[in-house]
Amino acid sequence: MLAHILISEIAMSAARVKTYLTSHESTPVLDLPQLVERCMGDLAFAERCLTKFRQQLNADVERLEESVQAGDSFEAARIAHLIKGAAATVAASPLAETASAVENAARQGYSRDADLLTATTNLVEEVRRFTNAVPTFTKNT
Amino acid sequence: MRVLVVEDDWITGQMLTHALESLGYSVTVADDGEEAYRRIRSGEFRLVVSDWEMPGMSGLELCRKIRSRTSAGYVYVILLTSYRGVENIVRGLDAGADDYLTKPFKTDELAMRLRVGERILSLESRDMTIFALAKLAESRDSETGEHLERMREYCRILADELSINPQYTDVVDGEYVAQMYLTSPLHDIGKVGIPDTILLKPGKLTEKEFEIMKEHALIGGRTLESVAERHPEAAYLQMARDIALTHHERIDGTGYPYGLSGDSIPLCGRIAALADVYDALTSKRVYKNAYDHEFAKEYILDQRNKHFDSDIVDAFLSREDDFLSVSLKFQERILDSMTYEAILTTA
């Protein structure tokens, strides 16, 4: 039991270092200890969740951009809300915050509004930062 | 215990399931409110963790729908929400939610909220069972009520005494003593299945009648067994079942319904046996006059290792004074009501 805790501690701090190294800005894309805690210390499960989350994220962002282009702010708000919830669950708070900004802008109801466009651009950027950072540490833990 | 998770986001649903399963729950996920409501209506789930914002039926509407129809058992609903404002908490309470969990969830908070929910559900089934007993008991023999009052006191005294015996400290703790007090009144619940002509007969029962009377242990045991199965979260129901089933077993194997002997009779059944017999010997019943405390004590000592477990006989001896004072306290109450009746008839 103790050995198990120790191993996951080591894995977690190694991963934390790598997250800092691979993300370009100072804020880590994800709070790994928080995610591992939410997965009850099960690293393999945490990794499966991240993989699934990344797949879902790419599809969601694509649909989000389409609905913003099409001026469907209702659909944009719905998708942004989904991204926000899932991102918060996997402890990717910068991503959850940018998604929340898109949701709020879309809820204003003005389609193709400048705020919505800016928020969407920020989200797409954060998604890129996230997808670039995550593969490096999940493979090596 | 089964938990229904209502969550439209797949990842969150999976992570909640994983966490709840690690905590020992068995989990089903419904990804929208309609499906959740259908499952709850089927009676499979009494503990629900639901997302607030979902397409279609929201968590709030789900709560309202659950509360708008009465169901066999209470359904405990925990709402998952990223809103923290007072206004939203009030909205949730108003819709009938029992508790909140903030999103993203924390595992220790999740564990705590579910424990509270389980506890409330078990208290609810406890109240329901005791209430059912009270109704059944008062509908038959008028002396049954007083017997139950004394019986639970005797059981508590014996269990309390065993709790300081080093041999029993692992099993008999404060919780055990409290459960003994709570569940011992259910020991004769099976008497509802015995015909009046036998149950209320003033004279001695014939052999055939006595065989029928003996069935009350089996009837009670089976009834409580089925309740215990439906409420596995309520541990006290298992004790209630054991007491109802085995309070007429004897340590030497000559009792009924199964003729169990020694340690194969659950401890609570052995305790209840002595408490029940002591009360039968010291209180006035339809079919005989009360014997005094000394006579009861003599019988109990004589039946050491025959009818009764020697450790429980010892516990009785150490707490003899407490037994006597309970018995006297209730005798005074009977005398009071007799005086009252005498006044009424002479007036």
Ligand SMILES: [Fe+2]
């Ligand atoms: Fe009995």
Ligand SMILES: [Fe+2]
């Ligand atoms: Fe009894």
